[in-house]
Amino acid sequence: MKILYLLFALLFLAFLSEPGNAQRICLGGRGFCHSTPCPRSTIDYGKKDCWGSLRCCEPKRPGK
Numbered sequence: 318m319k320i321l322y323l324l325f326a327l328l329f330l331a332f333l334s335e336p337g338n339a340q341r342i343c344l345g346g347r348g349f350c351h352s353t354p355c356p357r358s359t360i361d362y363g364k365k366d367c368w369g370s371l372r373c374c375e376p377k378r379p380g381k
Contacts, residue, residue: 343373
């Protein structure tokens with residue numbers, strides 16, 4: 318019975334830590350989709366929810 322509880326806990330943790338679920342979506346945050354490389358004053362987050370070959374750029378926060 319203890320093994321069953323352990324397996325259930327591991328299975329739960331495996332699905333809980335699925336990659337990408339904790340990431341903000343570009344357009345839902347402060348980001349914008351850009352066709353060329355992101356300007357120096359922004360951070361490049363890759364594709365996210367941008368279409369085609371566009372990349373998600375988000376303005377850098379002060380102090381970072």
